[in-house]
Amino acid sequence: MNSMTTSSTALSTQIQLAARPSGWPTHDDFRIVTVELGPLQPGEVRVANAFISVDPYMRGRMNDTRSYVAPYALGERITGGAIGRVVESEDESLPVGTVVQHQHGWSDLIQANASTFHAVPERDGVPLSLSLHILGMTGLTAYVGLTRIAPMSAGDTVFISGAAGAVGTAAGQIARLLGAKRVIGSAGSAEKVRLLTEKYGYDTALNYKEAPIREQLAAAAPEGVDVYFDNVGGDHLEAALDVMNDNGRLALCGAIAGYNTAGPTPGPDNMMNVITRALSIQGFTLAAHLDLSSEFGARMAEWFAAGEIAYDETIVDGIENTVDAFLDMMRGGNIGKMLVRVGASEATSVGTHGSELK
Amino acid sequence: MNSMTTSSTALSTQIQLAARPSGWPTHDDFRIVTVELGPLQPGEVRVANAFISVDPYMRGRMNDTRSYVAPYALGERITGGAIGRVVESEDESLPVGTVVQHQHGWSDLIQANASTFHAVPERDGVPLSLSLHILGMTGLTAYVGLTRIAPMSAGDTVFISGAAGAVGTAAGQIARLLGAKRVIGSAGSAEKVRLLTEKYGYDTALNYKEAPIREQLAAAAPEGVDVYFDNVGGDHLEAALDVMNDNGRLALCGAIAGYNTAGPTPGPDNMMNVITRALSIQGFTLAAHLDLSSEFGARMAEWFAAGEIAYDETIVDGIENTVDAFLDMMRGGNIGKMLVRVGASEATSVGTHGSELK
Incomplete structure (x- = not known):
């Protein structure tokens, strides 16, 4: 059986760092670009993102200072956590339809070697977005x-x-x-x-x-x-x-x-x-400290299944609003996790949602 | 055999905290008093100090703030490290002549229960004062x-x-x-x-x-x-x-x-x-961290015996000059350990001495 698809070109909207912010970032520090993705090479997959994470630590990577991770390069895509679904595949390990998490960051459509994504099991009653925060x-x-x-x-x-x-x-x-x-x-x-x-x-x-x-x-x-x-x-x-x-x-x-x-x-x-x-x-x-991942995963799954874990998400729709979501998060505009939702089919109004009050 | 002496009264010069310093201490924050020590009680020893330690941490104890050790009480003797020799004894464990280290502090003559002193072995070529710093x-x-x-x-x-x-x-x-x-x-x-x-x-x-x-x-x-x-x-x-x-x-x-x-x-x-x-x-x-004492003692003794350890002492003579020694130490006037030498028979001019340059 061969589940691979025939690859084509596609357009990807991405957000790049245009300048290093001094103090509060502004829109001028970022650039929204559309790039054409070529046909997939063997071993690659193409992923349509569903949710993109905006996190405080990203502000540090916008500075050109020594840190535990390299600074973002000017003119390159802002990288970070995101989750989406494989829409084309040239790698048997990640067939079309697989939900994957990755660090490719602020983009609606991304393609890269399959090894840079990891599959996330879909479970009833567990929103995919939770892998970007409370379960991740x-x-x-x-x-x-x-x-x-x-x-x-x-x-x-x-x-x-x-x-x-x-x-x-x-x-x-x-x-x-x-x-x-x-x-x-x-x-x-x-x-x-x-x-x-x-x-x-x-x-x-x-x-x-x-x-x-x-x-x-x-x-x-x-x-x-x-x-x-x-x-x-x-x-x-x-x-x-x-x-x-x-x-x-x-x-x-x-x-x-x-x-x-x-x-x-x-x-x-x-x-x-x-x-x-x-x-x-x-x-x-x-x-x-990633060596604690499996210990955490086991305990959190148990707590979550027992109904012990609440969460909130503050969701901004549209890849083009990612910078606004990031800035709003830095100003404390979020409750719980700030996420950008990508993909017209899932678009709803901006708002907060989460688990019920217990 | 009974090595105990007949106890008498004696005069002790002590330095007390008179007021809590604000900023740099002044002489007005201290009081030099002479107290009469009564005859020794059973279990007590009387010690003539040879060297008194003045240390930076003592400044903290002069404040009335929460810390790992209680603040010095107003009107009481400044306590801290000192070393001296037993001159009268009502306790068989510490006969007259024994060199002892203790925490009774800024005084030329001190008496207390023998359990509050511990004997320091005298060794050729090892000045007693070293127990108050590099060896202590x-x-x-x-x-x-x-x-x-x-x-x-x-x-x-x-x-x-x-x-x-x-x-x-x-x-x-x-x-x-x-x-x-x-x-x-x-x-x-x-x-x-x-x-x-x-x-x-x-x-x-x-x-x-x-x-x-x-x-x-x-x-x-x-x-x-x-x-x-x-x-x-x-x-x-x-x-x-x-x-x-x-x-x-x-x-x-x-x-x-x-x-x-x-x-x-x-x-x-x-x-x-x-x-x-x-x-x-x-x-x-x-x-x-006193549990590391014996490990340290063993390693330091080895290093010292091998001639690997240098030291300096900055010595001020006379119990009445203890406050000056303390203040001078706080201003960086010392090289190596600042000590006050007590006892006329050993008095020499103020100065610095230590191990030879290697």
Whole structure:
């Protein structure tokens, strides 16, 4: 049996980095181009994306600075997570119709060697998009942070900043499932803090736009904090250092507060606490911890099947709106995971959806 | 046989904390008092101190803030390391003449239960004072930092701030003996940086008073730094964060740059590097790591016997000059360990001495 198709040319809309942003990116820093994809070569597949991920770490890759991943090259497509379906195939391992996840990024149609995609099983009641967040890298990031980087124990008090974002909503639920005594989160709107306590298992949620987070956290955590999962940096890291208990652990996952400032910003004024309280601050990115994927996958599948996992998605339709989605995510416009939905057949209005409130 | 003596009363000169310093301590923050020691009770010994230790961490204990050790109480003796000889004894375990080390602190004559002292063996060619630094807590602090907190591997590049101080001179030599590829140190005078390279095995020594340490370190470490041992904090920590290699480890042992500022000081402006380079920052104090004492003792004894260990002492004579010694140490007036020598029979002029240049 040969399930391969006859390959043709096709047009792909892609978003490239046109200039390196200084401070907040603007549309001028990006370029939307249409490229013609040639016929597939042996071993290649062509994939029509369904969902594209926009993530905070991408802002760092737009700078030309040393980091754990190379900067995006000017004039090249923004790469990152996406999920779609094989529409043409010259490789038997990925026949037409297969759902695949990949890192080819901001494009509606992509073709490349089959080895750069991996098949995602389709399961009833599990939206494909979840592989881009709670069941995928985002969930794994939260799990790695709380089990390896800043390992928590049952009975710990845990503080999570950026708690209403993709990683934060995952981290709060995982902290709860791992037996945290108290989970405290911060977010930037009344709606977000409501969701944190009503849907995501947070005991206390602080709206950092209402009062300095430093004051709010000190008042909210009189018993101190054992584990801090940082997605924000800046004033949030400083607030956490004030209240950490002896031998406290801080996992630095993101620092969105500083991503779009043009120059350096002062660090926490209370680093002395790191010494006097014997704190551990560990920065991490996921690449070095993929060995936890199968452990995470097994536990998350169990939690998910048991109905223990909630999620939200903020969905923007249309590849041409990807930059807007990215910028809106950086400004906190999302609840849960920000995604771009690609493909006219699935297009609906812009909006948020997710699992039901429990 | 009964070696106990007949106990009498005696006068003890002690230095107490009179007020909590704000910023740099002044003489007004201390009080020199003479107290009468009553006859020894059963189980007690009386010790005439020979050397008293003045250490940076003591500044922290003068503040009334939460820390790993309780603050000094107002109106009570400043406690800390000292070494002396038993002059009267009501306990058979420590007969008159025994050399003992203890934590009773800033006093010329002290008496307390024998269990609060421990005997130090006298060895030919090994000055007693070394138990207060390179062979004692100071050396152990350096060893813990480089083997447990920011574990170094042979071939690593190591940066040590405050390198000409008691911990720094120990850390540089231990890094060298553990196989560092390069050891870089910082200090605050031309004489100090000369000693670092000539006597203490540093490959490169930077005088932070000549130019910003951030610029000097970046120029001195083009290959990056794997392990940073921090005694200074502030601009030195910031400089280190600039040049750390991926998966670099930072042991925060001290932050003398900030000990005498009246208010908080901005932290490093490059904390983002902690994430992008997956750095580990671990604060520590010795109390939680005393389990490494015997391992350290064995290795250090071997190194010392092999003539591998150099040291310097900056000695101030007279219990009444202890506060001056402490303040001078905080200003960097010492090379190697700052000590106060007590007891007229051993008094000599103020000065520095140590092992010979190798």
